[in-house]
Amino acid sequence: MKLIASSIAALVASASFAFAGDQYIDETGFAASGYDVVAYFGLDQSAVGTAQPEGVPGNANITAEYNGATWAFSSEANRDTFLANPAQYAPQFDGHCAYGVSRGGKVPANPNLWRIVDGKLYLNITENVVGFWEEDIPGNITLADGNWTGIEPQAASTRTIPSFSSSAPVN
Template sequence: MKRFALAAVAALSFGLPAFAGEQFVDDTGFAVSGYDVVAYRSLEQAPVGQAQPAAVPGKADITADYNGATFAFATEENRATFLENPAYYAPAYDGHCAYGVSKGGKVPGNPNLWRIVDDKLYLNITKNVVSFWEEDIPGNITLAEGNWPAIDPNPASGNPIPNFTSSAPVQD
C-alpha cells in the first residue's frame, strides 16, 4: 500500500510545475538573453537531430518582469500573451540547460538551442549537449524533474553561455 501511495504522489508531482528559483540572466540583463519566449511557439520546430530556427530577439522597450527577471518581447501582443500565463512561456528550469539539470547541475541555457516538448520550452547550453539531450529526451526530462527540487535552491548560474553572442534585445 505504501508503494502505491508513493507511486501516486510521484506520478501527480510530474504534472505540477516545478517551483521557480532564480531565473538565469546573462550580461544582457534579460532572461533568455533578451529573446522573446512567446515567439518560440510560432517557430516551426526542426526534427530531432536538426538545428532549430533562430530565436526571435525581443526589444528593450517591450518587457515584463517575472520570476525575478525581466523578459523582452518582439511585440506588445507577445508581451500581453506572456502576462496572461508567464509560467507557460518561461523556459523550464529557470532558463538553465535542461541536460545540465538532468545531470544534476545548473549551467546557462542558450536561447538558440531550444525545443518545446509537451508544451514546455527547454534550453540547452551547446550543440554537443543538444545531441546528448536528444538521445533520450523523455528520459532526460524525467531525470531533470527528479533533480530539480534539490538543485533549485542553488543560485542561478553565473557562467557565460559558451560560443554565444546575443543580438537581443534590440532597440528601435
C-alpha cells in the first residue's frame, strides 16, 4: 500500500512538472529579471490606480533553481523561504504579463509592475497595461486562468521588456 501511495505521489509530481511552461527570463538571465520574488510579499501595496513600490533587486550570489530558471534573492532567508514553497512566491503565468495572458498571449513582464491578489504575485508589462489590468482585476484573472491551460505549453516569450532597465541582480 505504501509503495502504491509513493508511486502515485511520484507520478503526480512528475506530471505537474511536465506541464510547467517555460519561465520568462530576460537578458539578465534570471527569472523575474533578478528581483527577489519573496520580498514583494513584505512590501506595502499601493491602492489600485496608483504606482506600486519598486521591487527589491536580488543578489547574483544568493540564488535558487526552480522551473528551469535561476532566481536571485536579496537575502539567504528569502531564498530559504522560497525554496520551502517556490510555487507560493513565483509570479503567476511563469512570470509573463498577467494582462497579456488574459488576452491569450505570452508577453514579458516588468518586475516593478506588480500586484499581489489572494496571495499570488502577478506582473504586467507596461504602466498602460496596468491600467487595463486594474479596470477588472478579478475578471482579468479569470480570463488569464482560462487561457493559461492552452498557452502554457508554448515557448516563453523572448521579447525584451519595453522601457525597463533592470538594476538586478546586484552583487
